[in-house]
Amino acid sequence: MTTPRVLIADKLSPAAVEIFRSRGIEADVKTGLAPAELRAIIGGYDGLAVRSATKVTAELLAEAKRLRVVGRAGIGVDNIDVKAATARGVVVMNTPHGNAITTAEHAIALMFALARQIPEASASTKAGKWEKNRFMGTELFGKTLGVIGCGNIGSIVADRAIGLKMKVIAYDPFLSDARALELGVEKVDLPELFARADIITLHTPLTEATRNLIDARAIARMKKGVRIINCARGGLIVEEDLAAALRSGHVAGAALDVFETEPATDNPLFSFENVVCTPHLGASTTEAQENVALQIAEQMSDFLLTGAVANAINMPSVSAEEAPRLAPYMALCRNLGAFAGQLSVARDGGFRKVTIEYEGQAAALNHKPLTAAALSGLLGPLMEGVNMVNAPVAARERGIEVAETVHDRPSEYQTLVRISVTTDRDTRGVAGTLFAGHRPRIVEIKGIPVEADFAHHMLYVTNKDQPGFIGRFGAVLAEAGINIATLHLGRAEKGGDAICLVSVDEPVPESVLAAVRALPLVVQATPLGF
Ligand SMILES: NC(=O)c1ccc[n+]([C@@H]2O[C@H](COP(=O)([O-])OP(=O)(O)OC[C@H]3O[C@@H](n4cnc5c(N)ncnc54)[C@H](O)[C@@H]3O)[C@@H](O)[C@H]2O)c1
Numbered sequence: 001m002t003t004p005r006v007l008i009a010d011k012l013s014p015a016a017v018e019i020f021r022s023r024g025i026e027a028d029v030k031t032g033l034a035p036a037e038l039r040a041i042i043g044g045y046d047g048l049a050v051r052s053a054t055k056v057t058a059e060l061l062a063e064a065k066r067l068r069v070v071g072r073a074g075i076g077v078d079n080i081d082v083k084a085a086t087a088r089g090v091v092v093m094n095t096p097h098g099n100a101i102t103t104a105e106h107a108i109a110l111m112f113a114l115a116r117q118i119p120e121a122s123a124s125t126k127a128g129k130w131e132k133n134r135f136m137g138t139e140l141f142g143k144t145l146g147v148i149g150c151g152n153i154g155s156i157v158a159d160r161a162i163g164l165k166m167k168v169i170a171y172d173p174f175l176s177d178a179r180a181l182e183l184g185v186e187k188v189d190l191p192e193l194f195a196r197a198d199i200i201t202l203h204t205p206l207t208e209a210t211r212n213l214i215d216a217r218a219i220a221r222m223k224k225g226v227r228i229i230n231c232a233r234g235g236l237i238v239e240e241d242l243a244a245a246l247r248s249g250h251v252a253g254a255a256l257d258v259f260e261t262e263p264a265t266d267n268p269l270f271s272f273e274n275v276v277c278t279p280h281l282g283a284s285t286t287e288a289q290e291n292v293a294l295q296i297a298e299q300m301s302d303f304l305l306t307g308a309v310a311n312a313i314n315m316p317s318v319s320a321e322e323a324p325r326l327a328p329y330m331a332l333c334r335n336l337g338a339f340a341g342q343l344s345v346a347r348d349g350g351f352r353k354v355t356i357e358y359e360g361q362a363a364a365l366n367h368k369p370l371t372a373a374a375l376s377g378l379l380g381p382l383m384e385g386v387n388m389v390n391a392p393v394a395a396r397e398r399g400i401e402v403a404e405t406v407h408d409r410p411s412e413y414q415t416l417v418r419i420s421v422t423t424d425r426d427t428r429g430v431a432g433t434l435f436a437g438h439r440p441r442i443v444e445i446k447g448i449p450v451e452a453d454f455a456h457h458m459l460y461v462t463n464k465d466q467p468g469f470i471g472r473f474g475a476v477l478a479e480a481g482i483n484i485a486t487l488h489l490g491r492a493e494k495g496g497d498a499i500c501l502v503s504v505d506e507p508v509p510e511s512v513l514a515a516v517r518a519l520p521l522v523v524q525a526t527p528l529g530f
């Protein structure tokens with residue numbers, strides 16, 4: 001394996017470089033590059049590590065021919081075109097917990113800053129004004145805090161606010177009653193939160209559903225004198241609507257760490273005295289930056305070196321312990337998928353449904369990545385650059401139904417995976433096992449037992465089980481100078497349907513295939529490659 005190369009494109013703690021290098025990965029730090037500069041060099045890297053500054057766009061990904069992973073040292077991935085990355089088979093991973101406490105603390109700090117006008121009071125005091133009567137604050141004790149988005153950060157904010165003796169109400173469509181009880185928050189719907197909260201704090205990701213969540217209509221439903229804190233993402237608030245509400249006095253103040261356009265150097269909200277601003281500092285503590293840098297470097301290294309996948313947005317997880325155990329199964333599933341895919345495309349042109357069955361030891365494994373591997377093999381004949389990241393999406397986009405069945409019945413084999421593909425004409429199944437615990441081997445084709453290893457060049461022939469086939473078949477290949485490496489036969493019953501799977505030392509030319517197909521007793525012949 002060539003040494004993987006990673007580009008660190010945003011400012012990360014030096015701990016990240018140390019981790020990459022200690023794992024034998026080449027790491028270049030090039031921050032502040034213009035999009036064109038980044039596009040010009042991205043082709044040389046297997047991994048890209050970013051924070052929120054670098055925009056990982058479809059245009060950038062189009063140049064990233066060798067890229068396998070984008071690592072976000074932080075939480076929000078709205079600066080990464082995850083759909084485009086997925087389509088190109090690039091894993092996107094983040095560090096979901098590394099900066100959560102730090103960001104929650106920033107939200108609490110902003111809440112105090114807002115309640116006591118600390119930034120303004122500090123600036124005035126330092127200017128020698130001693131304006132003791134100008135700054136009259138508001139107590140947080142007993143006030144109602146409305147938390148919108150009660151995930152990792154929102155729940156830490158809630159916990160700290162409860163410690164301050166605030167009443168916490170929360171709106172989050174995915175917050176269960178049990179979790180709300182555990183957190184000590186009251187679960188409410190959005191209109192109720194707007195109507196009751198003295199202070200509102202936002203902790204949702206920026207998605208199409210949350211964009212412009214706080215607009216003029218939402219603000220009109222809030223209490224007069226409400227204060228709003230945003231440590232999540234700029235696009236959650238319509239900034240002109242907030243400015244209008246600050247002007248009218250409906251909103252008493254706002255504290256913003258994030259802005260619709262960043263870097264925010266010229267924003268109409270800057271002119272308000274009762275608006276506290278920080279330059280996207282939510283995650284900026286030494287501790288959090290150390291956490292996310294270490295974590296993303298470890299995750300990316302594990303993936304690039306062992307195939308382990310942690311905290312991926314667009315792929316099932318594979319733990320570092322599982323990765324070596326799953327590796328031979330992934331090869332088995334990919335090859336079985338490729339077998340079924342090549343056969344179905346060659347014979348019928350496409351598939352409608354694929355069923356993947358796991359039996360014996362395979363039944364106890366994490367089968368999501370195995371199914372993804374099977375789909376990547378299956379779709380190989382239909383699309384270029386398919387892998388475990390983009391195959392499940394590609395299958396969905398093509399309307400292919402994917403079913404997984406895990407059997408707990410005793411299996412004839414210690415471990416078995418079977419892939420059945422339904423086309424408009426037929427359903428064909430192929431099953432395989434791991435020989436000696438690691439070597440993928442075919443054990444059944446269309447219900448007919450046959451034992452064969454996967455090989456680079458193979459020829460799959462179905463024929464009538466009658467004397468004379470093997471001699472003629474061998475002669476056709478021999479006349480064409482094609483050496484048979486292995487030959488495996490199977491039949492449904494004496495004199496019935498039979499199959500012949502051979503591995504050969506070179507690809508079988510079309511003229512030879514035609515000669516094989518013309519032989520008496522031959523039903524079909526399909527070249528396969530693995
Ligand atoms: N300012 C910063 O520096 C900084 C730092 C870290 C994270 N963030 C931002 O904070 C966001 C939240 O981070 P997290 O770690 O708590 O994420 P999380 O995924 O743990 O929590 C997000 C919560 O939002 C909820 N949610 C989703 N859609 C919603 C909707 N329409 N209405 C209400 N709730 C909804 C989810 O159910 C989830 O519980 C991140 O996506 C990121 O954008 C900002």
Ligand SMILES: O=C(O)[C@H](O)COP(=O)(O)O
Pocket residue numbers: 051052053073074075076077099280281282283284
């Ligand atoms: O989503 C995040 O993790 C935060 O917005 C932090 O962004 P940053 O890494 O650019 O500080």
